[in-house]
Amino acid sequence: xxxxxxxxxxxxxxxxxxxxxxxxxxxxxxxxxxxxxxxxxxxxxxxxxxxxxxxxxxxxxxxxxxxxxxxxxxxxxxxxxxxxxxxxxxxxxxxxxxxxxxxxxxxxxxxxxxxxxxxxxxxxxxxxxxxxxxxxxxxxxxxxxxxxxxxxxxxxxxxxxxxxxxxxxxxxxxxxxxxxxxxxxxxxxxxxxxxxxxxxxxxxxxxxxxxxxxxxxxxxxxxxxxxxxxxxxxxxxxxxxxxxxxxxxxxxxxxxxx
Amino acid sequence: xxxxxxxxxxxxxxxxxxxxxxxxxxxxxxxxxxxxxxxxxxxxxxxxxxxxxxxxxxxxxxxxxxxxxxxxxxxxxxxxxxxxxxxxxxxxxxxxxxxxxxxxxxxxxxxxxxxxxxxxxxxxxxxxxxxxxxxxxxxxxxxxxxxxxxxxxxxxxxxxxxxxxxxxxxxxxxxxxxxxxxxxxxxxxxxxxxxxxxxxxxxxxxxxxxxxxxxxxxxxxxxxxxxxxxxxxxxxxxxxxxxxxxxxxxxxxxxxxxxxxxxxxxxxxxxxxxxxxxxxxxxxxxxxxxxxxxxxxxxxxxxxxxxxxxxxxxxxxxxxxxxxxxxxxxxxxxxxxxxxxxxxxxxxxxxxxxxxxxxxxxxxxxxxxxxxxxxxxxxxxxxxxxxxxxxxxxxxxxxxxxxxxxxxxxxxxxxxx
Numbered sequence: 001x002x003x004x005x006x007x008x009x010x011x012x013x014x015x016x017x018x019x020x021x022x023x024x025x026x027x028x029x030x031x032x033x034x035x036x037x038x039x040x041x042x043x044x045x046x047x048x049x050x051x052x053x054x055x056x057x058x059x060x061x062x063x064x065x066x067x068x069x070x071x072x073x074x075x076x077x078x079x080x081x082x083x084x085x086x087x088x089x090x091x092x093x094x095x096x097x098x099x100x101x102x103x104x105x106x107x108x109x110x111x112x113x114x115x116x117x118x119x120x121x122x123x124x125x126x127x128x129x130x131x132x133x134x135x136x137x138x139x140x141x142x143x144x145x146x147x148x149x150x151x152x153x154x155x156x157x158x159x160x161x162x163x164x165x166x167x168x169x170x171x172x173x174x175x176x177x178x179x180x181x182x183x184x185x186x187x188x189x190x191x192x193x194x195x196x197x198x199x200x201x202x203x204x205x206x207x208x209x210x211x212x213x214x215x216x217x218x219x220x221x222x223x224x225x226x227x228x229x230x231x232x233x234x235x236x237x238x239x240x241x242x243x244x245x246x247x248x249x250x251x252x253x254x255x256x257x258x
Numbered sequence: 259x260x261x262x263x264x265x266x267x268x269x270x271x272x273x274x275x276x277x278x279x280x281x282x283x284x285x286x287x288x289x290x291x292x293x294x295x296x297x298x299x300x301x302x303x304x305x306x307x308x309x310x311x312x313x314x315x316x317x318x319x320x321x322x323x324x325x326x327x328x329x330x331x332x333x334x335x336x337x338x339x340x341x342x343x344x345x346x347x348x349x350x351x352x353x354x355x356x357x358x359x360x361x362x363x364x365x366x367x368x369x370x371x372x373x374x375x376x377x378x379x380x381x382x383x384x385x386x387x388x389x390x391x392x393x394x395x396x397x398x399x400x401x402x403x404x405x406x407x408x409x410x411x412x413x414x415x416x417x418x419x420x421x422x423x424x425x426x427x428x429x430x431x432x433x434x435x436x437x438x439x440x441x442x443x444x445x446x447x448x449x450x451x452x453x454x455x456x457x458x459x460x461x462x463x464x465x466x467x468x469x470x471x472x473x474x475x476x477x478x479x480x481x482x483x484x485x486x487x488x489x490x491x492x493x494x495x496x497x498x499x500x501x502x503x504x505x506x507x508x509x510x511x512x513x514x515x516x517x518x519x520x521x522x523x524x525x526x527x528x529x530x531x532x533x534x535x536x537x538x539x540x541x542x543x544x545x546x547x548x549x550x551x552x553x554x555x556x557x558x559x560x561x562x563x564x565x566x567x568x569x570x571x572x573x574x575x576x577x578x579x580x581x582x583x584x585x586x587x588x589x590x591x592x593x594x595x596x597x598x599x600x601x602x603x604x605x606x607x608x609x610x611x612x613x614x615x616x617x618x619x620x621x622x623x624x625x626x627x628x629x630x631x632x633x634x635x636x637x638x639x640x641x642x643x644x645x646x647x648x649x650x651x652x653x654x655x656x657x658x659x660x661x662x663x664x665x666x667x668x669x670x671x672x673x674x675x
Contacts, residue, residue, distance in 0.1 A: 004650040006605040008598040059591050059598060103599030148604025195602035195617040246615050250633060257482050 008103055011149050011190065012062035018143040018150065019069055022184060025136040026073055026129075034072070040081065041068040044088045052097045063102035067092060070110035070185040074224060075117055076124035083124075087117040107235050108192035110185065114228045126178075126222035134177030137184040150188040153197060157204025158183060165212040175215040175223040182227035183207065187234060194238045198245035206241070207234040266612035267467035268605065268650060270411050277516035277525035278415050284512065285528040287538030290332045291564040292318065292351040297662065298391070298567075300348040302329070308340050315362035315378065315509035318351060324395035330379035330509065332531040334359035350564070363507045371436045375500070378509055382567060383496040387474070387483040388637035389669045393490060399439040400487035401477075404431065404455075406445040406494045407464050409471025410555045410642075412518035414527050414570055417452060419495040419514035423502065426510075427494060428453045430501030439490075444476050474643030475611040483638045485672045493570070515539065515565065519556070519574035521549035534565045536572045548577040557645040558658070597654040609647040616647075623660040628668050636661070637668070 027034050045068040049060035071088055079087075091113025096105040117124070144150030162179075165172050172179075187193060187207050194203040210230035218226060294300045302319040305328070306312055312335065317328040329348075331337075335356040341349035364378050375381045376395060386393040393399070406416045420427045434441060435458050445451045447463035455461065462480065464470050473491035483489035495513060502510045512529040519525075522543045530539055536551045552559030552573040553566040559573045560566075583589070600606060602617040610616045614634055622630035631637075641658035648657045 003648075003652040004605070005652070006601075006603055006650050007652040008601050011601045011603055053591070057591060058596075061598070100596060101598070103601050148608075149601075151604075190602050196615045197607075242615075242618070246618055249615060253482075253635070 009062055012066060012102065014147045014149045015066050015144065015189075016062060016069075018140045018147070019066065019185065021139040021143075022133060022136040022181065023069055023073070025133045029130040029133060037075075038069065038072040040084065041072040041075075041088060044068070044085055045071075045092055048089060048092045048097060052101070058097065058101050061102045063096075064092070066189075067096070067108075067110045067113070070108075071113050073185065074110070074114050074127070074182065074228060076121065076126050078124050079117065079121060083117070083121055087113045087120070090116050103191055105191060106239070108186050108189045108231075111192070111228065111231050111235050114186075115232045118225060118228060126224040128223070129177050129181055131177060134180045137180035140184040141188065144184075144188060149190055151190070151193065151195075151200040151204075153200035154188060154193055154204040157201040158187070158208040159204075161205045161208035161212065165208070170212055170216055172212050172215045175211060175226050178223035179211050179227045179230075182224070182231050186228070186231040192235050192238065194241045194245070196242050196245035196249070198248060199238070199241040202241045202245070203234060203238055206237060207231065210234060266608045267409070267465070267470050268609050268646060270468065270649075275525050277412050277518050277527050278418065280525060280527050282414075282418065282514055282527040282529055285530050285539060286333060286355065286512070287530060287535040288355045289338070289535040289538065290335075290353050290355075290531050290533045291535075292329050292332065292348070292353075292533055293564050293567070294348050295392075295567045296560060297666075300329075301346050302342070302348045303346070304340060306337055308337055310337050311335070311356060311359050312337060312353070313359050313362040314511055315364070317362075317377070317379070319348065322346065324376075326373065326395050327376045327381055327392075328379055329382065330362070332533045333511065334361065361508050361511075364503060364509070366504050366507050371433055371500075374503070378503055380496065380500055380503065380509070383492060383499070385473070385491045385568060385640075386488045387477060387491065387640065388485055388488065389665055390640040393488070397488060399437055399490040400483075401440040401442065401481040401489045402434055402437060403442045403444060403473050403477055403481075403489065403491045404434070404459075404494055404497055405471075405473050405491060406443055406451055407466065407471040408493075408570070409464075409466055409468040410571065411468065411557065412516055412525065412555060412571060412573070414514045414516040416494040417449065418527070419493075419570075420452075420498040423498045423510075424453050426501030426505060427498040428455075428501065429504055430497035430499070431455045431459065433500055433504055434492075434497065440481060442476070442480060444471070444473070446471075469609070469611050469643060469646045472611075472643050474639045475613050478611075478635050478638040479613055482635050485637070489638070493568075495570075513565075513570065515570050515572060517543060517572050517574065519549070519552075519576075521545055521547065521574040521576045530565070532565065532567075536562060536565060539565075539572055540574050544574060545576075548579075549574050550577055555645075557649050558642045600651045600653050605650045606647060609650040610644065620647075620653075620657065623657060623664060626660075626664055626667065628664060628671075631664055632668070636664070640665075 045064045049064045052058045053060050091109045095107045095112035096109040099105045145152040194200050214226040301322040305317050312331040314334040316331045318331050319329040321327045335353040338354045339352040343349050441459045443455050443459045444462045446466045477489050499510045517526045553562035553569045555571045556573050607616045619634050641662050644657040
């Protein structure tokens, strides 16, 4: 029996490939400091994968690198190494590895890490991003959608709502660069986002709507904080959106076939 | 004609030249056999003795549970060997070719169509869903899907199988209208049926991309099967066989089969008897070297000696020389761990035809959630319908195995009622 290539590790590698433009742009602007952070998060995340491999015979996944990249790019600045280790450990272990590894988790481990760091150490300032890094989110999303590892429906759903917000002159412009990066790194994760067709549209739309809401009402928040909070809430709502989409699909089917 | 815009599928990497490009030749193998379908239990009574001479189409076995349903000799010849397992369960009946025997004539005047199909062995060519069994003797279908399309890689095109027998096909379609069922004719959107079917047939133009040309996904979309309203699937060539039987009283002797696989020098299409000897079919085409012989496509085929009941493909893949064993650590992880889960992706969605919430169906299969599986319309499906998703995702345990297990469980519950 021959087999195709859409298994877990290939999808994780394609996600890494999709993130490459953003990561390279970020490293180019962040310099040694950024490279050091990335190395540190990669090692911490890798260590936990190693622990679970040895203790639970759970095969490690390249998805750990995806998590590490997202945390390195988005985590608040001025955190001590110990704080960063605590955050990554909480996110990787509690949101991913205890469920049985990537693919069995409910929330994106990077989202949980960032929420943990954001809520746990509220005085640490969030990063601002150089604009070219945010622009690099466009090829990232394009590569992901082209290979089918990110949902194009989710992307279009978010774009549609953001488009409406911009057309209505809501003050979302300042949050856009961080939103684009968070969207590409966290929200489009195929495991933690909605997986039905209608659910994907709603998932994208909900994220953009939450970003718009926070940008207009939450005045003290940094752009990255707004985007990460929206990503967390969207991720929590994804199973609900899927359930709603499946219920709608079933009701249409019942109407058609009795 | 238009097909549903929601119908999607995967384009598979080509495995060399397509058998459909070749001209079909006639090749009756020296041996043939009657065998049960995989996972099918047939408790039978013998109607002929071992070593007896039989005519082509002569009844050879009778089902103990339904004496009206018989299995017939695929070719004129001698009964070489009868293998039954305990409980008179059919294992195989092997025939040797003998040109001195003739063909068995059926009385097509008096009996009603179901009785004629049961007496001529054509009943076996019908696949009833849910559960993919041969229909019970008294079963009445809620719908019948005539498959004029097969998108399985390297499958023989149904229109090629009935080329020259259009009248038989037309007669067979007309005969099917005797069933009080909703009738569907599935055909490629770009290549409609060569004949106009009776007005009671709903024509379904289908986008020729795998898995859209599988009956399961069409039944799932247009007329979901339930235990109380079974849906039958029948191949266009078998419909032409019904027409041929009605016209002449003789059972058509051959079936169009495609041969493919990288162990062959060239792909081919052959008219051979049902249950043909697969080695006999491939003999003149095989390259030297180790290879496997599969009855069925590269996606669903099982190692076999004889052509399966519902199979129209024989695949001959090369056996790769065993490479060095994997590293001990990787091997240990492979054995100890739960296998990596399937990640929802566009490839998964499309390999299930875009017809069902893919991840929800996979989850219902993995957790053996019979209620969820039934609600999502899984009863219309058979293992072959998820074979493409198995291929695409490399899922372990295989989705086809999981689907077979859950159907078995539901069938056991239904039969207990």
